[in-house]
Amino acid sequence: MANEIILLLLIVVAGTGGELCVARTMQAVGPATDFRLAALIQLILRVLRIGWMWLGLLLMAVAFFSLLDMLSLENVSFVVPVTALRYGFGAAGGKVFLREQVTGKRWAGVLLVCIGVGLVLIGKR
């Protein structure tokens, strides 16, 4: 059980951290508007020049391998919903790290997601 808790924490914390870093990268790069191959390659090269992207990829790799290990221990219909806990971290991280304005309505959505995750956890027993 301790192993599963550690894996869950790694999935949630490293996964959210990685996504925040990638989101920060995309904010810096700006919106994609040109979908020609040359433009897309240029966009990828611009993205890869940003340090946040590499940190994001590293954190997401940690979360990915933790997810794989967790999937070998538990059912996918349990593991994936439980990882929704990252939405709480995500909304908080979006507000603090990316300066997004998370409205009361969005927080209400986060609360519902967290209650849903709680039920999924209880439903396992």
Added chain:
Amino acid sequence: MKTSASSPSKIYLLIVLMVILGPVGNVLLGKGMKRIGAATAWNPVELLHFLEMLSRSGVIWLGVACLMAFFAVYMLVLSWADYSYVQLASAMAYGMVALLGHFLLGEVVTPLRWAGVLIICLGVLVVGHTPPRTTEQG
């Protein structure tokens, strides 16, 4: 092909793609990992052996391909909408995972777990009624 603006319909379409690709990828990974089993130790030799087994599984590769496609779509959406919006809107995928796990993998999903998944989706709907972007584009 050149587009001038990120319309809400484009964002919704890409989120639908995310909701399909992510769960299918996760279900394939779950199927593959059930066959391979857990990593028994964290020393380098065991980890290399674990990675070798992963690399030999076609189902795992297919799952990874789906998740890579999911990631590409996700990056695109992130350049158009807020992280906290996209992340929550894509939570619809949790309902899809429970459905696929039940019908494709034969997993037992208790009524309480279904209720949890339903409330997660409800939370997503609440978020869907908030503006997609609250920050200036870079």
